Amino acid sequence: MANKDAFTPEEWTKVLESIVAAGLAVSAVDPSGWWGTLKEAAASTPALAEAKRDPNSNELIQAAVAEFERSGDGSILAMRERFAQAEPTECVQRSLACLREASAIVDAKAPNEAAVFKSWLREISQKVAEAAVEGSFLGFGGVRVSEAERATLRDISKALGIAS
Template identity: 55%
Template structure:
């Protein structure tokens, strides 16, 4: 069972920011305006809260949520995101996010093989919840689709990246 001490500081920060990155990738794949972005952000936060209260959640997931809740943890995430996405254009966000998730997959496979599958499934679940949080297209809430083609493609890319 892995925890924060199982990883180097850089590895831990990469793992720590992965729930945010999983949601960012979906939001960037098909931005849905201010309200849509708020709904998608809320979905990501709800996934963290759900994991915290789930007694059967993987211990590594719980460790990430606990650190995510701390001021220090959030500060590390913000600084890491700034560093990873400095100078990025909107078109750069999804590929950069997938690169981070590939790093997470490699780190987990190497240092936490017992937790890797559950953690990766959790990241995929966060991505799906974000994708389903807001309708794409339509007008004033009418029409549109729950998950756009761009989001479906990004979900598939996330799954492929985490499975590699």
């Protein structure tokens, strides 16, 4: 069973940042306007709440959710500072790099829980992708998940080392 104690402080920070990166990569690839961006930003919150209630969540997910909530906006603010001047495509690439790092860390430090944790991150990115309709005009038309978001979801799966 893995928790915060299984990781160095730097590794644990990467694990927590991966929660933000999972959604950020999708949001940045196809900005959805002001309202859509708010919906996408809020989409990962229910995933955290669900993980707390899910009896199938492993100890690593539970520990990450608890720490993420305890730190408040700490992880989000730290990432926001690092990404402040980045273009959307750079945000996507940095998020994917963060997910690759986190994936390698949990594979090494929590091999028995890594697959479930990485699948959970992928689920977060899927929920963010589905949170807003892309390409609509005044609420008409558009698609739930754009082609750019689908491609990024595949990139996220690849970065996490899981089947898409």
